Amino acid sequence: MDGSSFLDISLDLNTNPFPAKLPKKEVSVSASTHLKRKWLEQDESASELREELNRVNSENMKLSEMLARVCESYNALHNHLEKLQSRQSPEIDQTDKLIKKRKQDPDDFLGFPIGLSSGKTENSSSNEDHHHQQQQMEQQHEQKNQLLSCKRPVTDSFNKAKVSTVYVPTETSDTSLTVKDGFQWRKYGQKVTRDNPSPRAYFRCSFAPSCPVKKKVQRSAEDPSLLVATYEGTHNHLGPNASEGDATSQGGSSTVTLDLVHGGHSLLALEKNERNTMQEVLIQQMASSLTKDSKFTAALAAAISGRLMEQSRT
DNA sequence: CGTTTTTGACCGGCGC
DNA sequence: GCGCCGGTCAAAAACG
Numbered sequence: 001m002d003g004s005s006f007l008d009i010s011l012d013l014n015t016n017p018f019p020a021k022l023p024k025k026e027v028s029v030s031a032s033t034h035l036k037r038k039w040l041e042q043d044e045s046a047s048e049l050r051e052e053l054n055r056v057n058s059e060n061m062k063l064s065e066m067l068a069r070v071c072e073s074y075n076a077l078h079n080h081l082e083k084l085q086s087r088q089s090p091e092i093d094q095t096d097k098l099i100k101k102r103k104q105d106p107d108d109f110l111g112f113p114i115g116l117s118s119g120k121t122e123n124s125s126s127n128e129d130h131h132h133q134q135q136q137m138e139q140q141h142e143q144k145n146q147l148l149s150c151k152r153p154v155t156d157s158f159n160k161a162k163v164s165t166v167y168v169p170t171e172t173s174d175t176s177l178t179v180k181d182g183f184q185w186r187k188y189g190q191k192v193t194r195d196n197p198s199p200r201a202y203f204r205c206s207f208a209p210s211c212p213v214k215k216k217v218q219r220s221a222e223d224p225s226l227l228v229a230t231y232e233g234t235h236n237h238l239g240p241n242a243s244e245g246d247a248t249s250q251g252g253s254s255t256v257t258l259d260l261v262h263g264g265h266s267l268l269a270l271e272k273n274e275r276n277t278m279q280e281v282l283i284q285q286m287a288s289s290l291t292k293d294s295k296f297t298a299a300l301a302a303a304i305s306g307r308l309m310e311q312s313r314t
Numbered sequence: 315c316g317t318t319t320t321t322g323a324c325c326g327g328c329g330c
Numbered sequence: 331g332c333g334c335c336g337g338t339c340a341a342a343a344a345c346g
Contacts, residue, residue, distance in 0.1 A: 187319055189338060202337070206318085216337095319344070325337085 167220070168227040177201040177217045179229040185215055196221040208237040 168179050177190075177199070186206035192199045198219035205211040213233040220226040 186317085188340095190320075191336065191338095194335065200336090315346105317345085320342085322339105322341095324339075327335090327337105329334085330332090 164231045166229040166231070168229060169225055170227050172224045177219070177227065179215070179217055179227055181229070183207055183213075183235070193218070198224070205235060207235075211236055 166179065166181070183205055184207045185203035187201055187203050189202040190199050191202070196218060198221070200216055200218040203215040203217065205213040205215075213231065213235050215232070216230040218228050220228050
């Protein structure tokens with residue numbers, strides 16, 4: 001899927017409503033000095049406005065580039081996943097039948113590729129090849145995660161248990177076991193597990209009391225710089241945009257978070273005829289993220305007021 | 315003072 | 331039945 005075809009990311013806000021050449025003001029020779037001073041003041045404020053608009057323009061360009069990059073990364077990831085799906089779906093069906101009754105170990109999630117986290121299989125003979133492939137895909141996943149601002153929920157589109165795993169790079173010195181995904185979580189337990197020296201933290205979604213979603217966070221035993229967050233269940237409320245202030249969107253840089261698991265469905269797993277709806281959802285999410293950026297709203301306001309001024313002049 | 319985190323106790327599933 | 335283990339509960343502490 002092509003990013004430009006999927007989303008029109010051009011943000012032509014028309015933030016330069018003033019033409020390069022402003023119509024020269026013709027001041028009559030007989031005008032009073034008071035009027036002249038007034039004109040000078042207006043010229044001054046006009047140049048200030050022009051500077052402001054230039055700033056806004058460059059901001060607009062930056063935002064456009066940022067969006068383009070996000071879409072590019074998303075498209076690359078999506079293409080990759082589609083390839084994987086077409087290649088692996090029969091295999092997954094087979095392994096699903098072999099899922100053990102025993103609950104999964106956290107490291108099993110680590111081994112499975114994007115969105116394919118599933119139970120442990122008993123077929124140990126094919127495990128080695130499988131594991132090798134998984135490691136490669138995990139690396140690719142990690143790289144793409146970094147492209148998508150290092151955080152992106154992954155949904156199991158094949159397993160109806162709605163379990164997804166997210167890998168978050170963190171400082172090894174950071175022992176907080178927190179993964180900021182926009183939702184509000186309440187920690188209800190912590191446990192040291194057998195096969196991992198670092199403790200596992202258990203979280204419940206605290207946005208809505210009835211929300212059944214749970215999250216487990218544990219540092220990866222293989223790569224301590226990675227946090228492994230395992231999500232179970234589906235949020236029964238609106239997304240994180242309405243709840244928590246994402247620190248990344250408040251500072252100087254703005255981040256567009258693509259929540260691909262909202263509602264428990266992977267966007268990537270949707271049929272093509274459903275994508276138009278998802279386009280709207282994505283656009284809404286982007287718009288929502290952008291409107292949280294005070295700089296963006298200021299730029300938008302400036303653009304609109306500029307356009308209004310232009311229209312009133314003509 | 316309400317909310318969140320911490321942490322030891324408890325529970326249930328599983329293997330032996 | 332017993333022990334192990336992962337998951338959850340709930341009281342106390344910490345925090346804002």
